[in-house]
Amino acid sequence: MIKHNYLNNIPLQEAAETFYEKLEEAGMAHKSELIESAGAHGRVTATAVYAKASSPHYNAAAMDGIALKASQTFGACETNPIKLKAGDYFVVDTGDKMPDDTDCVVMTEDLVESEDGQFLLFSAAVPWQHVRQIGEDICAGDMLMPSFTKITPALAGALLAGGVLEVEVATTPLVGIIPTGDEIVSPRENPKAGEIIEFNSVILSGMLKEWGARAKTYPIAADKPALIEDSINKASQECDMVLIIAGSSAGREDYTAGAIKNTGELILHGLAIRPGKPAVLGHRGPVALIGIPGYPVSAMLVMEKLVKGALAKLTKESYPQAIVLEAKAARKITSSLKYREFVRAGISFSGHEPVAVPLDSGAGLITSMTKARAIIDIEQNTEGYETGDVLKAELLQPLEKLKNTLVVTGSHDPLIDEVFDIFRRSGKGFDLASSHTGSMGAIMALKAGQAHTGGIHLLDTKSGEYNISYIKKYFPRGGIVLIEGVGRTQGIMTAPGNPLGIKSFTDLANHSYINRQGGSGTRILCDYLIRQEGLDSSKIYGYEREEFTHTGVAALIAAGSADAGLGIYSAAKLYGLGFIPVAEEFYDFICLEENLEDEKIQAFIASLQSSDFKTRLEKLGGYSLKNPGSIKFRF
């Protein structure tokens, strides 16, 4: 009933070489076309381009002044100026053709008018002074640029200056994209359960556009071999390359490899990389056929590591290499010996050296790409990195931008995103990268130099005080500052209107709970409240089911996947949930004292102090503000 396909496990380098070789044998090559040079910016030359005309194409005055024959001025000096009569010279402006039998220009500034209205020259002119001679910029016949050169704005100008009105460029290749899958639907409002929004084609199109190709997305093909094959047949006639999204794995309904085999030639199925393993490489004549895994991160990696190289044969572009940064591993990164792994990571410049913080999320999450700042490439047959190892991270953003990024990690609150937006709108040019690692995560990250700041709301269950006892404990040697954040209300979130009539944790015994992860301030609060009510957490169904954010918990309750969970009011309000307040807490920020004067931290503090911040939090609801951004405690 359940059938297995078996995938190859070919090393990436080997797969790419085999693939590119086969494509070349099959005749995959760029085409070229003649286009107007005036519109050639951004295109790539298909041949060397030679100037057809010289620039300037005539001897031209390079200054405003008078043109004359230099020999007329020989002998002029301070004591014996030469007087020029009308007819001896021609008044010229910059760019004017040099009149016949003249070979120099005397600048307006060097002319002295005599009493009788004629010019006196107090020094001799040098032949060809202030003359732009023919070919000074470009000589006809000079090579303006070699083959396969991307035409910059300046090069487009040089083409026209050199009399090249039309230029032969590589044709922009057309890449067909075929999304497949019974469950896949085009983007829409309110998709049904089981319907998956097809957005990979938009990601792929964008990447192709950035690489100088055009993309054509075909209708979604259902999981029927005949339909997929029809679509490949059509697309491979219309396009220079065809990408088939999904159906490339080894499941029951994975037909991509078979469809490629039936419509063209299958080269291989399965790469020794993760993510991206279930890629399919083939071709139909000179048209590459590539099965792209359906998980967006896998798809993007296969695009980057295989499609881009094949596309370069058509676009003839030399794509810039990623900048590689040496950074310390924030924690152990394990990798299977069997695969070359590409680990998404954040990058922090908060400490004395850059740190790469691997992101946990899976290849199915597009946000794991939008949040990543770098890719750590772990070679096959290696085991990964230990905490503190120096590794090489391929940057996804310019280095300068990463250095200007405030890294915030710790307890989740939507207010951090609002601060990010205040940052952007203030025009200060700083970025903000946030991740949700819980309050204890913030403390650990700051101790290890992995973040500039982080939110904490840690209840000292003995004193009832928030945050201070924790930082005293975890930073025994001090050097830490507690920046006042906000007061906020925690409560039990329930379905809208609280249909189960939940009043406290005691009422949860027979319902399904959704919890927050260990180490989060909310989990600590939850564990404490449970103990206070004398409850046994193992009796609460779903107590071990963990989410990382308040909105994550709220979303599951809103969908009916859980009955209750602890979280902040703003999350409950966002989803229109029932909310039973259980605690008022202090949500503050910590920062190392040595970083306090960092302009990004100062901008963060200024954002907390801004009236915009107050307005936004009032809108979110459930917050109380006293002096956000003030120093609450310094230790």
Add this chain to the structure above:
Amino acid sequence: MIKHNYLNNIPLQEAAETFYEKLEEAGMAHKSELIESAGAHGRVTATAVYAKASSPHYNAAAMDGIALKASQTFGACETNPIKLKAGDYFVVDTGDKMPDDTDCVVMTEDLVESEDGQFLLFSAAVPWQHVRQIGEDICAGDMLMPSFTKITPALAGALLAGGVLEVEVATTPLVGIIPTGDEIVSPRENPKAGEIIEFNSVILSGMLKEWGARAKTYPIAADKPALIEDSINKASQECDMVLIIAGSSAGREDYTAGAIKNTGELILHGLAIRPGKPAVLGHRGPVALIGIPGYPVSAMLVMEKLVKGALAKLTKESYPQAIVLEAKAARKITSSLKYREFVRAGISFSGHEPVAVPLDSGAGLITSMTKARAIIDIEQNTEGYETGDVLKAELLQPLEKLKNTLVVTGSHDPLIDEVFDIFRRSGKGFDLASSHTGSMGAIMALKAGQAHTGGIHLLDTKSGEYNISYIKKYFPRGGIVLIEGVGRTQGIMTAPGNPLGIKSFTDLANHSYINRQGGSGTRILCDYLIRQEGLDSSKIYGYEREEFTHTGVAALIAAGSADAGLGIYSAAKLYGLGFIPVAEEFYDFICLEENLEDEKIQAFIASLQSSDFKTRLEKLGGYSLKNPGSIKFRF
């Protein structure tokens, strides 16, 4: 008769701040529009964007296998497997909705079929294992991206995943470009003397496009104030910003500043920068009016240093900063105290540290931008750099690309460009940067670590031998390799058909000569031949008129601007000139022995050895090849 305007001399920073402030006061700001997210790649968000839906929006199987309630499996172990009957579970594929009352997936791989066709489970499942829960990727209400974020392919995917089908983005601004000048004509074949091809608008359009704007070029306005004002009036009603090219200086026919004053508000005229001094800044309501100097390099600098910043207010893009490289000055770079100067430079990684080689050419030459690899920014009130000073060079190309560039300097020969094209077509990924400094320039550059290789053809007038005695003299401690180049024919170039009947230098006394620069091999040859014929060079008219390339000399003779000049056959052939052979010479390449194994040098040698090289040189004409690329002499 000749009128003077006087320009301001405002420091760049001050000018920019004043300008941007005035523009903001006048209401210059981005507009926004709602567009489909599927086409939003590359656009910039105008507001923060929040997810409208969670992704996944239902609990979904994350593996192919069976879905069931985890509690059904509790207690299963190796010795006591649990048997599942039909009806106990649901077969699911990855992405399927989890059936009601199920909370986990057991992977196909973990299922064992019993003899009676039913499944056996040998271990208990954990609730929610292999389930992609609602909101795992994105929770409704989460901020997907803040304001003013450029939408990457992944972010476009995230928009659709988060149910955001339309997104508010900054409207792409429209920038009007008005070329001005009586002498300016649109690109055409065979322009007349005095007509200047208008190509600045193409350069500006390209730059604007790269910065996320659209450009509209208006018809060329002649140098009449009323015409220029009409055009500004029209453009400022249709566009968000208007650039007026040329007429911004202080000459007789420079009307741009006046036209801006008459149509809007003139803020300032004249910046303390070079090139770029005669810029004009103004506005008409919220529409910036900018007078762009007519020299292309000046124009590009004003675009980069002033227009880009103003444009950012409309596009809301954060343009990446240039990478700054610390490099040694190849020679003294002087700068006026009065101006902040931007010096175009080449960059060489041929020695032990990167070297910046300032380019001599003026702001009127577009090739000075196409050849530049970096800009050296010399602050106002500083005097520049001494040879060997460490300076900061803003790179115009990625660092990696510069490191992969073979730097060739020395004697000019068109064959070097052919080698560059062979490089490009070989697909090796190396670039080549060449400059023409003459044979002695090659020797000096190699001694100073400023180039990988260079062509020399230096005649030892005592022995009649080429090149070897020179490298012995200038590299007394050795470490130098002479790579065989080509034999080539030097001769006197004359107008086509040699109408003056020139046979030797003796015949030149009454004609106009065009010479090569001191230090070039051709000049050394010329001086030698003149002496041999017993001539007095001061009697040859134009002997002090110097060009830097063979094609430069040929172009002037072809245009009738000079009667004769010494040069190689291929240049004469290119222009169809008369040619009287006077010498056969050896044109070889030198390279430091320590660089011989550099892969770029090896690629260069391989190119010289290629059959393609032979074919190309046969086509150029006047060359004889024995063993190009072989080691001729090692010292």
